[in-house]
Amino acid sequence: MPAGLRKRVLAGMVVASLVMAFVAIAVWLGTSRFLDSFDWVDHTNAVLRALERDHAAIREVEASQRGYLVTGQVDYEQEFYAATRLARDALADTRKLVADNAEQSERVHRLAELTEQRMQIAMATAQAFRSDGYDAARKLVVAGKGRDLMARIAALHAETVEAEEALMATRQARAVADATRLRLLTLLGLASSIGILALVGRRMLVETRSRARAEAHTQEANLALHEKVDELHLRASQTREMSRYAGMLQSCRNTAEAIAVTRDACQRLLPDLGGAVYLVRASQDLVEGIGVWGAHVVPSASLLSPQECWALRRGRTYEVADVHAGMCCAHASVPPAEVPASCLCVPLAAQGDVMGFLYFSGRDRLAVAARDIVVAVAEQLSLSLSNLRLQETLRVQSIRDPLTGLFNRRYLEESLERELARCQRRSLPLAVLMIDLDHFKRFNDTHGHDGGDALLSQVGRLLQWQSRAEDIACRFGGEEFTLILPEMDADGAYERAQRMRELVEGLQVWHLRETLTPVTASIGLAWCPGDARASADLLRVADMALYRAKREGRNRVVRAADVGDA
Numbered sequence: 159m160p161a162g163l164r165k166r167v168l169a170g171m172v173v174a175s176l177v178m179a180f181v182a183i184a185v186w187l188g189t190s191r192f193l194d195s196f197d198w199v200d201h202t203n204a205v206l207r208a209l210e211r212d213h214a215a216i217r218e219v220e221a222s223q224r225g226y227l228v229t230g231q232v233d234y235e236q237e238f239y240a241a242t243r244l245a246r247d248a249l250a251d252t253r254k255l256v257a258d259n260a261e262q263s264e265r266v267h268r269l270a271e272l273t274e275q276r277m278q279i280a281m282a283t284a285q286a287f288r289s290d291g292y293d294a295a296r297k298l299v300v301a302g303k304g305r306d307l308m309a310r311i312a313a314l315h316a317e318t319v320e321a322e323e324a325l326m327a328t329r330q331a332r333a334v335a336d337a338t339r340l341r342l343l344t345l346l347g348l349a350s351s352i353g354i355l356a357l358v359g360r361r362m363l364v365e366t367r368s369r370a371r372a373e374a375h376t377q378e379a380n381l382a383l384h385e386k387v388d389e390l391h392l393r394a395s396q397t398r399e400m401s402r403y404a405g406m407l408q409s410c411r412n413t414a415e416a417i418a419v420t421r422d423a424c425q426r427l428l429p430d431l432g433g434a435v436y437l438v439r440a441s442q443d444l445v446e447g448i449g450v451w452g453a454h455v456v457p458s459a460s461l462l463s464p465q466e467c468w469a470l471r472r473g474r475t476y477e478v479a480d481v482h483a484g485m486c487c488a489h490a491s492v493p494p495a496e497v498p499a500s501c502l503c504v505p506l507a508a509q510g511d512v513m514g515f516l517y518f519s520g521r522d523r524l525a526v527a528a529r530d531i532v533v534a535v536a537e538q539l540s541l542s543l544s545n546l547r548l549q550e551t552l553r554v555q556s557i558r559d560p561l562t563g564l565f566n567r568r569y570l571e572e573s574l575e576r577e578l579a580r581c582q583r584r585s586l587p588l589a590v591l592m593i594d595l596d597h598f599k600r601f602n603d604t605h606g607h608d609g610g611d612a613l614l615s616q617v618g619r620l621l622q623w624q625s626r627a628e629d630i631a632c633r634f635g636g637e638e639f640t641l642i643l644p645e646m647d648a649d650g651a652y653e654r655a656q657r658m659r660e661l662v663e664g665l666q667v668w669h670l671r672e673t674l675t676p677v678t679a680s681i682g683l684a685w686c687p688g689d690a691r692a693s694a695d696l697l698r699v700a701d702m703a704l705y706r707a708k709r710e711g712r713n714r715v716v717r718a719a720d721v722g723d724a
């Protein structure tokens with residue numbers, strides 16, 4: 159309990175105790191006073207009863223005297239004297255009872271005197287009766303002195319009784335007033351004690367409630383603070399993870415690596431979400447899911463048309479917070495109604511080029527922080543993919559001939575060295591074909607430079623189409639091509655060369671809505687280890703064979719091995 163509340167409660171208890179003590183004292187005093195008043199009423203009753211007894215005693219004296227005079231019997235005489243004694247005793251008692259009241263004492267005193275006088279007359283009459291007979295006694299009675307005294311006694315008795323009854327009325331009224339006061343005092347004390355206790359109790363209740371509220375508020379604030387701290391920790395770790403992710407992306411050499419790094423980062427940053435990277439194919443007509451991770455509450459097709467994704471169509475992030483209420487992309491498969499789910503598509507775009515999109519799905523609606531992460535990941539990945547594509551373009555440009563799409567001479571020399579070394583290590587053959595179009599100058603002259611280019615481009619496609627995965631088709635320069643055939647001996651290469659020659663001969667090239675003149679090709683063939691072992695020597699002898707083919711009339715294949723025989 160707080161110190162302030164303890165003080166207030168203590169003060170309330172002290173006040174309540176004081177009030178109750180005061181009430182107890184007041185009740186005790188009131189009760190004493192009431193008992194006192196009650197005693198006085200009782201005392202007055204006793205006085206009234208005593209006065210009644212006195213009056214009865216004097217009447218008894220008179221009656222026994224009369225009985226003695228009428229009967230003359232001794233029994234009556236004795237009764238008479240006994241009555242006088244009783245009357246005296248009664249009066250003596252009454253005088254003691256009224257000793258506290260001067261006025262009543264005075265009256266009882268006078269009553270006793272008159273009674274004594276009346277008893278003296280009665281005794282004198284009885285004396286006269288005994289000694290002088292009835293007449294003497296009668297004379298005294300007839301004198302009426304006794305009757306006068308009795309009248310005065312009766313009057314004084316009535317006055318005394320009346321005064322006592324007046325006292326009785328006063329004392330009764332006081333007793334009633336005391337009882338009423340006592341009752342009121344008790345009620346007042348009880349009510350005030352209850353009131354003070356109720357006030358203290360209410361104060362305690364209010365304090366307890368406000369303390370409980372304050373404690374709840376503090377707990378809430380603590381909880382919020384902890385949540386904030388946790389969130390800050392989370393944000394810090396997310397920032398670290400994002401910067402690590404960005405660094406890793408910069409070191410990626412190709413798209414596959416970039417996607418693997420993205421998958422790893424997303425699994426750390428957004429562990430509750432399933433994700434996927436979709437890339438638009440070079441043909442632009444299909445979008446393919448390349449990297450997929452996590453459990454997908456809303457599965458998505460692995461191959462789709464760009465039109466099936468709202469994010470790709472609108473070029474902006476598309477989120478469905480509740481897949482049962484919102485409109486999902488066509489590539490997303492909505493789960494049963496009892497499974498809550500949300501999904502999100504974020505386009506991967508850089509410099510106006512849409513490369514694909516990032517897809518996420520989960521049970522709950524994405525938090526703002528999670529959405530920020532997704533957008534940041536998409537931005538980083540877009541930049542990385544764009545850079546990788548640029549690098550790839552530059553790399554291709556550096557090793558490819560733009561007109562034919564074949565590898566250039568620089569790449570030919572590098573790769574011939576490498577493939578030759580590989581085949582020699584494994585004791586495998588390697589053949590080289592040097593292919594040159596016949597009378598290309600004449601063709602150029604007939605169809606123009608553009609027509610010549612169209613032919614070169616067509617021959618390039620033919621070479622690519624005719625190549626195995628391990629073959630390397632190059633444009634050596636001008637209208638001359640080179641085909642490197644790893645793991646192929648002279649006979650196999652000769653067959654390939656003949657086939658190639660026939661295909662060139664049968665080639666139909668369309669340019670400006672007309673078919674161009676058919677062409678032929680001369681081919682020189684050399685192979686390792688049969689004709690040469692070094693790459694430069696191999697090219698040289700293949701070129702010599704080509705030269706021989708030209709000299710022998712063109713449109714033919716000549717082996718390097720046959721050159722020496724000519």
Ligand SMILES: Nc1nc2c(ncn2[C@@H]2O[C@H](COP(=O)(O)OP(=O)(O)OP(=O)(O)O)[C@@H](O)[C@H]2O)c(=O)[nH]1
Binds near residue numbers: 608610
């Ligand atoms: N259209 C076009 N012509 C090219 C290109 N590069 C070289 N040429 C032409 O190719 C011709 C090569 O002619 P030549 O070396 O005399 O050979 P040819 O006419 O084919 O005669 P033979 O090889 O002996 O059959 C030249 O006229 C070049 O200008 C090119 O990229 N495009």
